[in-house]
Amino acid sequence: MDEKELLKIQNIEMKLLIEAISLKYGYDYSDYTKSHLKRRLIRRMSLENYTSITQLTEKVLYDKDMFEQVFWDLSINVTEMFRFPKFFKDLREHVIPILKTYPTINIWHAGCSTGEEVLSTAILLEEEDLLNRTTIYATDINKKVLETAKEGIYSIDNIKKWTKNYQESGGVKSFSDYYTAKYDHVIFDSNLLENVTFLEHNLVTDQKFIDTNLIICRNVMIYFNVKLQRKVINLFEESLIPSGFLGIGSKESLNTSSTDSKFINVTTDTKIYKKHVGY
Amino acid sequence: MNKKAIVIGVSAGGIEALKIVLNKLRINMDYAIIIVIHINNKGRGLANIFGDINQFIVKEACDKENVSEGTIYFAPPNYHLSIEEDYTFSLSIEEKVNYSRPSVDVLFNSAAEVYMDDLVGIILTGANSDGEIGLKRVSELGGKCIVQDPKEAFFDTMPLAAIKSVENCKVIKLSEINKFINELGD
Ligand SMILES: C[S@@+](CC[C@H](N)C(=O)[O-])C[C@H]1O[C@@H](n2cnc3c(N)ncnc32)[C@H](O)[C@@H]1O
Numbered sequence: 252m253d254e255k256e257l258l259k260i261q262n263i264e265m266k267l268l269i270e271a272i273s274l275k276y277g278y279d280y281s282d283y284t285k286s287h288l289k290r291r292l293i294r295r296m297s298l299e300n301y302t303s304i305t306q307l308t309e310k311v312l313y314d315k316d317m318f319e320q321v322f323w324d325l326s327i328n329v330t331e332m333f334r335f336p337k338f339f340k341d342l343r344e345h346v347i348p349i350l351k352t353y354p355t356i357n358i359w360h361a362g363c364s365t366g367e368e369v370l371s372t373a374i375l376l377e378e379e380d381l382l383n384r385t386t387i388y389a390t391d392i393n394k395k396v397l398e399t400a401k402e403g404i405y406s407i408d409n410i411k412k413w414t415k416n417y418q419e420s421g422g423v424k425s426f427s428d429y430y431t432a433k434y435d436h437v438i439f440d441s442n443l444l445e446n447v448t449f450l451e452h453n454l455v456t457d458q459k460f461i462d463t464n465l466i467i468c469r470n471v472m473i474y475f476n477v478k479l480q481r482k483v484i485n486l487f488e489e490s491l492i493p494s495g496f497l498g499i500g501s502k503e504s505l506n507t508s509s510t511d512s513k514f515i516n517v518t519t520d521t522k523i524y525k526k527h528v529g530y
Numbered sequence: 531m532n533k534k535a536i537v538i539g540v541s542a543g544g545i546e547a548l549k550i551v552l553n554k555l556r557i558n559m560d561y562a563i564i565i566v567i568h569i570n571n572k573g574r575g576l577a578n579i580f581g582d583i584n585q586f587i588v589k590e591a592c593d594k595e596n597v598s599e600g601t602i603y604f605a606p607p608n609y610h611l612s613i614e615e616d617y618t619f620s621l622s623i624e625e626k627v628n629y630s631r632p633s634v635d636v637l638f639n640s641a642a643e644v645y646m647d648d649l650v651g652i653i654l655t656g657a658n659s660d661g662e663i664g665l666k667r668v669s670e671l672g673g674k675c676i677v678q679d680p681k682e683a684f685f686d687t688m689p690l691a692a693i694k695s696v697e698n699c700k701v702i703k704l705s706e707i708n709k710f711i712n713e714l715g716d
Contacts, residue, residue: 254670258643284620286612286640291624327624473593473621476614480594502593502606502621 264304265289271308276318278392279455280325282479291324326393327474330364331409333371333416334469335501340421341518342372346496347379350464356385357463359490361454362471363389366400367413370429371420372467373443378423382446388461390452397449403439410437454483459490466491469500488513493528533617534561534648535597536711537641539634539664541568541656543684545579550704551654551711552602555584559715561650563602564591564641566611566632568656576604593621605632612640628660638664642671649673650714652707656688666695675699676707 310317369389376382417426430437499522514524544567591603605611609621627633651668680686
């Protein structure tokens with residue numbers, strides 16, 4: 252059969268697999284970007300030596316372990332401490348002073364993966380003397396990454412990069428003050444996570460669960476199509492108190508030019524927005 | 531009329547090569563030009579380097595942005611760039627492919643499946659074999675394939691790998707690639 256015909260069939264098979272996952276396991280990927288889904292599923296198909304997506308679908312339906320595998324494949328967990336340091340610098344300079352005016356503070360990290368980003372925020376809050384009056388809600392669709400996040404233990408391999416990020420983010424101490432190194436691991440100070448609540452939360456289907464001063468959701472919405480992005484942004488808007496802040500990834504966008512946007516950018520090089528009141 | 535695009539993959543030695551390929555291109559083109567280059571540059575570096583050498587708009591591709599003809603796009607450093615079926619870009623930060631992010635294969639595979647016959651895939655100088663699989667996909671789905679003459683390339687690994695995987699590709703010099711692109715619309 253010619254390649255174009257095969258491609259058409261493969262695209263049909265993809266839709267059927269996504270539908271099967273949704274019907275059987277309740278996770279709806281239909282509004283994730285197609286190229287991303289396809290790349291991950293085709294990769295899984297060849298790793299398993301299957302010749303078609305349909306074979307993968309059959310396996311996913313009958314074998315929960317294969318579903319878990321595919322679920323893991325689709326959840327891209329790449330993250331780091333103080334990733335894109337300017338973001339944390341801008342948080343420190345533009346958002347923290349305003350948070351300081353509140354007696355108690357709620358922060359929501361949506362799509363927190365293995366927790367490096369949450370620890371980064373906790374360190375920043377600690378240095379600004381805000382940690383003890385803040386509750387951080389750290390959520391992800393993937394239970395397994397939340398388990399890692401709760402531990403706060405990471406491989407030592409990344410520590411050089413993380414230290415550099417920390418310094419560039421305007422950190423005022425020595426990064427090693429926050430962890431102890433043991434063999435090939437670093438263990439972060441458990442006080443940092445004391446006020447953090449880790450929760451499974453799916454941005455596609457789950458509702459608002461908290462009123463919050465600041466939401467950080469970076470590098471999650473790039474995997475969503477525009478329709479789903481809009482829905483998630485509405486959820487964030489609902490969950491933010493008036494004049495609350497939303498921080499997203501440096502390559503993501505809120506399309507603030509559209510007339511119904513409730514957000515204004517408060518920084519120049521980073522995507523930190525404030526929900527405006529009125530209107 | 532169908533949408534059309536040119537995708538270019540290039541690695542070590544890429545800036546100099548692109549300066550020749552993109553030099554004085556005409557703007558009345560009905561192609562978008564989308565480029566993956568493996569170098570770690572900061573910010574708008576690439577768009578600045580290439581902004582002056584022709585009349586095209588040169589920019590970094592943004593997530594969910596429409597792919598427009600008459601524009602040259604660069605994949606942002608550290609992100610994979612793909613094309614969606616509605617002719618928009620999408621970015622991803624998953625692990626490296628062929629030790630590269632952005633990866634030429636990721637761009638070429640996704641572009642091939644969307645543009646099919648209306649795509650030109652071009653592989654230039656480079657010291658790894660990223661692009662080999664992607665160029666094959668371009669060819670399978672009806673696109674035209676061009677590879678820089680390895681004899682002229684700064685590093686010949688990438689062109690040689692591409693030529694091996696796509697037997698009927700056109701192997702020409704940088705200046706001829708430039709001419710080829712200019713004559714595409716005629
Ligand atoms: C690339 S990581 C981003 C980690 C961190 N925010 C950062 O920028 O470094 C993306 C995370 O989003 C999570 N995710 C994907 N879809 C989700 C959904 N529907 N709801 C909640 N989290 C989701 C994934 O499990 C993954 O941990």
